[in-house]
Amino acid sequence: MTLQTLVNNLTSDTMNVSLPLFRPELIICATIVIMLIARIPRFTSWLDSFWLALLGAAVAFYYAIPAGGIGAIGDVQRQELFTGMLAYDSLTVFFRLFLVAFAFWFIILVRLTGLADRQDGQDFYTLLLGATLGMCIMASANHLMTVFLGIEMASVPSYVLAGIIKGRRRASEAALKYAVYGAGAAGVMLYGISLLAGITGSAHLPTIATKLAAMDLPALVAANGSSTLMVLVLAGLMIMVGLAFKLSAVPFHFWCPDVFEGAPAEVDAFLSVASKAAAMALLVRVAFGLGTIAPPTAPPIAAHKIPAVAVAYQQPAATTAEAPASAAVAAQANTASPNINTQISSAALAPVRRFIVLVLAIVAAITCTFGNLAAYGQTNIKRMLAYSTIAHAGYMIMAVAAAVYLAGSRPADARDAVAALVFYLCAYVFMNLSAFAVVAFLRNTLGSEEIADYAGLIRSAPVTATAFTGILVSLIGIPPLVGFVGKFAIFKALVVAGGPIMIALLAIAGINTAISLVYYLNVAKKMCIDPPPANRGTVSIGVMPAIYMLIVAVPALVYGIIPGRILEIATHATQQLLM
Amino acid sequence: MLEFSNPAIFITWLVFLPALAALVIAFLPSRGETLKQISFGVTAVVFLMSVAMIFGSGxxxxxxxxxxxxxxxxxxxxxxxxxxxxxGLDGISFPLVVLTAFVSMLAMGASWPIKKYEKGYCILFLLLETGMLGVFCALDFFLFYVFWEVMLLPMYFLIGIWGGPRKEYAAIKFFLYTLVGSVLMLIAILMLYFHSDLRALKSLPPQQVVATGVVNLKLDEAAQQDALQKIYSAELPQHTFNILALQLMGQHTDLFTTPSWYGHSLQWWAFVLLGIGFIIKVPSVPLHTWLPDAHVEAPTPISMILAGVLLKMGGYGLLRICYPICPQAGYDLAYVVCLIGVVSMVYGAFAALAQNDFKRLVAYSSVSHMGYVVLGLGVWSAFAGTQYNPDYWKMGMNGAMFQMIAHGISSPGMFFLVGVVYDRVHHRNLNEFGGLFARMPVYSGIAVGIFFAGLGLPGLCGFIGEVFVVLSVWNYSVALAVISAAVVILTAAYILWAIQRVYLGTEYKGPHGEALTPFTLREFSIAAPLLALAIYFGINPKSLLNYMQPSVDKTVVELTDWTKKHEAAATKPATAETTVKPPHNS
Incomplete structure (x- = not known):
């Protein structure tokens, strides 16, 4: 084939397939550019960048909705974008909606708390939307390059956001700490990526998986001390370092409490929800990408009338019977039905999955326990919530561990485990966004973020205190609040998985639930039981903030009682995994 | 929504009316007295609704x-x-629902002295009532768990905000104990759920399976059969949270006998996990330590609720869930459960004897009395002589049930009466009382009556349950029977001694003597019905047994049938272990 046809194919693929599906991200990019440019000419400088950002997020959300509406997330056609760089499937669609919707509500929050004012609002919104863009890429990464790119695109704006309050030493310290840790973790991860790419000759996750399957790993494991195996394990661990940093999993969590304490509470909400969700999505992508043979993607060839060659090298592992066999694919396709092919190769990847499960299980158990224990001694609410975030990351990683554990033998149950994670993330939005929103609103009126200063809050601000108590109880995981359903779903996934590791995780999760009770309730006790200080004036967070708080907090109760809708969406979102 | 003649809707209203009222109260202006009146009105309506189910027609x-x-x-x-x-309701849960509604109403009546943050108090109290009623009505394991947990938070705040000097400690201790228990319960629920399979019930008579409510109950019979056949012919296991279906699986299939960790079967673990959860609630030694603290620190009405209703949930859980779903574990662990019951009785009685705090004494008496319940439930006396004859077993279970109701009447009464003097003299030191009979004759008369009911004096409600339980234990283990009978002496000792120190004597020498005003009408109308019921059930136990005996007997008969099968299988060669147990035809 000539260079010309290659270029033609590439252009056609990009213009006809990838870019239309990449529209929400493009809209975010455009919003950022418009916001920045609008400040320059005099006739547009009166434009409030708040409205631009809000509009951009809303339009991006609109375009992120799949053709059949939100209920049809599961029906999107799975394909790879930009020659295999990104995966476009139901999970991508879900997380994009999730992240963009979160950005929308978050923009309103920072406006209400006054963190992003008219003067330098566009800086804040630019960073915010830029990070969201990176997170969208994280959630759809299908290639080690996009994995790294996504992490960096999400992280760099986050470093700046952490230090957004100028002239505050704590904030600057937090930002610097975050940046240094982030750079270190990114370096290690990049090294791991280079090792893995070097040994398998590809950075495309499905290709790596097929290469690994072809390596005859069980034999390598049997031959003790094989250097290839050592390098693979090292690569795996190093990539995990980068992911663990984003997940704030122990032992790469050190930045989290310091950053959360130094950064404004609103930024904490962003880091603890959006960043966590994107990192979880990325973890699922990497774990499933490396641990399982990618299912055949829908052939874009037939749909868009472009020659098979252009896509052939993107998906060597995956050929459907309809896809015309090409030279590159021929090596792979031993003409058996793709199903059997997948099964055989999936079995070959069992050692990879065992490794991933083991690493994730250990990380999850330690993260969860450490987070909960460390939260005990905290006197600063943001620090406490930082450790609580760490602990919740532990619960969520457990779900991923269960999913990978099940991926080889019982794909339907593995999908349910990922659905449990997705549900937990949805529950987590209501809990953490409202928790940090309350902290931010209270900071504006009380001028303090110490738990001790919340004493007797129910006397002067009953609605806020009640809502915050409800949120804390939901974080413990007590019915009828949504946190319980999330926890129940994850426990359920662990029981389904069975086996000693998963049962041990279940026991650890159970113990942790009891441990977490005390520190969450301690805050509730401060607010509701302790007497207020004598010299406190009136505490009022204002009408609009109160409405905002109720809008994000009440769903925690409503969806705790009727979780059906979110469960359905979670099931749709994970429908296409391992299919 | 408003068809009150439909029993299903009627019960749903009964359960959720308090929660609805709590929501309404949240939007009312906080004027304490009015809110308490509204709340009392709501609890009274709930009580009348439950009574209407006894006496009403239709x-x-x-x-x-x-x-x-x-x-x-x-x-x-x-x-x-x-x-x-x-x-759904049966003879086991219905008396407890009525008891809950009754005690809640009286406790709300006893809440008038609470003058602090009445609005919050009323809201939490009503939410608590919904949780309690829901636990007894729920037949879905998940629903049961949700209601069980819903009670925790209101209870925590009710103790923590309106309690005594060490309220925060007591409240968090209560919460932590119960939460640990319920996490264990959650794990057991999931274990049972994933091993359940409705298809395994194929060999049972269809109407028996339909009666569990696994298929839509509104359908006609043919449609129900179709739905059932659809379940049976499914390819994948049909898991269920339905408690009644799980009971059938526990008794008629070997789904839960699969070997699990450390050589014990799945149901053994489920029984232990659930049992710990329930025994914390009962509470039995050694998991009882939250109770004295919670009782002593809780305000009087909340103590009444705790003793009158919350403790019963443990017993109810054992009877409804543990034994019927995990019969083999119950069979294997029968002696352990009985021993826990007896130890609680003895320990609670001795501890009560040692108390100087009036309320603590009553709290330990609860530990002791609830020991009878655990003992009565645990006795696995499927034999009379060499025959399979569950009569003694029935007696024990019925005794345990009766004891739950009796204790639900006498112990709220005792806590209320302690609260009455505490409101007046602001101390509970038994050694500083004396001579109350002269100052408050009506109060003291009722108090002595209710304390005697707690003691188990013949002719009062406490007697029936204790006698039934002790008699049934005799058939199971003479040693345990002798000990449990001897506990009566200890009980008499601490109660009589308390009566002597508080009510008898020549004159009151403790602090605040001038405040010892006579019983008010409000207080009288709370204590008198309790005493009246204590006497009524003591003289006419049949009136209560008529409701609960059929359901309790049914449980026992089913378990006896299971024992017969189990022992027949055990005496046969080892191969019998693995075969599917033959369907039971009743």
């Missing part, structure tokens, strides 16, 4: 002498998890 009437579930109601709740909103 479809909502709860029929005595029927052993099965009545007024069952099922709607899908969380379909993707297979969870239904399934409620």
């Amino acid at each position: 479809p909502t009437r709860f029929r005595a002498g029927v052993d099965g579930m009545q007024h069952m109601f099922s709607v899908p709740w969380i379909p993707s998890f297979n969870i239904n909103y399934l409620t």
Whole structure:
């Protein structure tokens, strides 16, 4: 084939397939550019960048909705974008909606708390939307390059956001700490990526998986001390370092409490929800990408009338019977039905999955326990919530561990485990966004973020205190609040998985639930039981903030009682995994 | 929504009316007295609704002498998890529902001295009542768990805000103990759920399976059969949270006998996990330590609720869930459970004897009295002589049930009476009382009556349950029977001694003597009904047994049949262990 046809194919693929599906991200990019440019000419400088950002997020959300509406997330056609760089499937669609919707509500929050004012609002919104863009890429990464790119695109704006309050030493310290840790973790991860790419000759996750399957790993494991195996394990661990940093999993969590304490509470909400969700999505992508043979993607060839060659090298592992066999694919396709092919190769990847499960299980158990224990001694609410975030990351990683554990033998149950994670993330939005929103609103009126200063809050601000108590109880995981359903779903996934590791995780999760009770309730006790200080004036967070708080907090109760809708969406979102 | 003649809707209203009222109260201006009146009105309506099920006519009437579930109601709740909103009442749960409504009403009446943050108090109190009623009505394991947990938070704040000097410690201790228990319960629920399989019930008579509510109860018979056949012919296991279906699986299939960790079967672990959860609630030694603290620090009405209703949930859970679902574990662990019961009785009685705090004494007496319940439930006396004859067993279970109701009447009464003097003299030191009879004659008369009911004096409600239990234990283990009978002496000792120190004597020498005003009408009308019921059930136990005996007997008969099968299988060669147990035809 000539260079010309290659270029033609590439252009056609990009213009006809990838870019239309990449529209929400493009809209975010455009919003950022418009916001920045609008400040320059005099006739547009009166434009409030708040409205631009809000509009951009809303339009991006609109375009992120799949053709059949939100209920049809599961029906999107799975394909790879930009020659295999990104995966476009139901999970991508879900997380994009999730992240963009979160950005929308978050923009309103920072406006209400006054963190992003008219003067330098566009800086804040630019960073915010830029990070969201990176997170969208994280959630759809299908290639080690996009994995790294996504992490960096999400992280760099986050470093700046952490230090957004100028002239505050704590904030600057937090930002610097975050940046240094982030750079270190990114370096290690990049090294791991280079090792893995070097040994398998590809950075495309499905290709790596097929290469690994072809390596005859069980034999390598049997031959003790094989250097290839050592390098693979090292690569795996190093990539995990980068992911663990984003997940704030122990032992790469050190930045989290310091950053959360130094950064404004609103930024904490962003880091603890959006960043966590994107990192979880990325973890699922990497774990499933490396641990399982990618299912055949829908052939874009037939749909868009472009020659098979252009896509052939993107998906060597995956050929459907309809896809015309090409030279590159021929090596792979031993003409058996793709199903059997997948099964055989999936079995070959069992050692990879065992490794991933083991690493994730250990990380999850330690993260969860450490987070909960460390939260005990905290006197600063943001620090406490930082450790609580760490602990919740532990619960969520457990779900991923269960999913990978099940991926080889019982794909339907593995999908349910990922659905449990997705549900937990949805529950987590209501809990953490409202928790940090309350902290931010209270900071504006009380001028303090110490738990001790919340004493007797129910006397002067009953609605806020009640809502915050409800949120804390939901974080413990007590019915009828949504946190319980999330926890129940994850426990359920662990029981389904069975086996000693998963049962041990279940026991650890159970113990942790009891441990977490005390520190969450301690805050509730401060607010509701302790007497207020004598010299406190009136505490009022204002009408609009109160409405905002109720809008994000009440769903925690409503969806705790009727979780059906979110469960359905979670099931749709994970429908296409391992299919 | 408002068809009160439909029993299912009637019960749903009964359960959620308090929660609804709590929501309304949240939007009312906080004027303490009015809110308390409204709350009292709501609890009274709930009580009248429950009474209407006894005496009323029409479809909502709860029929005595029927052993099965009545007024069952099922709607899908969380379909993707297979969870239904399934409620129903039988002779075991119905008396407890009435008791709950009754004690809640009296406790709300006893809440008048509470003058602090009345609005919050009323809201939490009503939420608590919904949780309690829901636990007894729920027949779906998940629903049961949700209601069980819903009670925790209101209770925590009710103790923590309106309690005594060490309220925060007591409240968090209560919460932590119960939460640990319920996490264990959650794990057991999941274990049972994933090993359950409705298809295994194929060999049972269809009407028996339909009666559990696994298929839509509103359908006609043919449609129900079709739905059942659809379940049976499914390819994948049909998991369920339905408690009644799980009971059938526990007794008629070997789904839960699969070997699990450390050589014990799945149901052994489930029984232990659930049992710990329930025994914390009962509470039994050694998991009882939250109770004295919670009782002593809680305000009087909350102590009444705690003693009158919350402790019963432990016993109810054992009777409804542990034994019927995990019979083999119950069979293997029968002696352990009995021993826990006896140890609680003895320990609680000795501890009560040592107290100087009036309320602590009553709290330990609860530990002791609830020991009878555990003992009565645990006795696995499927034999009379060499025959399979469950008569003694029935007696024990009925005794335990009766004891729950009796204790639910006498112990709220005792806590209330302690609260009455505490409100006046602001101390509870037994050694500083004396001579109350002269100052408050009506109060003291009622108090002595209720304390005697707690003691188990013949002719009062406490006697029946204790005698039934001790008699049935005799058939199971003479040693345990002798010990449990001897506890009566200890009980008499601490109660008589307390009466002597508080009510007898020549004159009151403690602090605040001038405040010892006579019983008010409000206080009288709370204590008098309790005493009246204590006497009525003591003289006419049949009136209560008519309702609960059929259901309790049914449980026992089913368990006896299971024991017969189990022992027949055990005596046969080892191969019998693995074969599917033959279907039981009743």
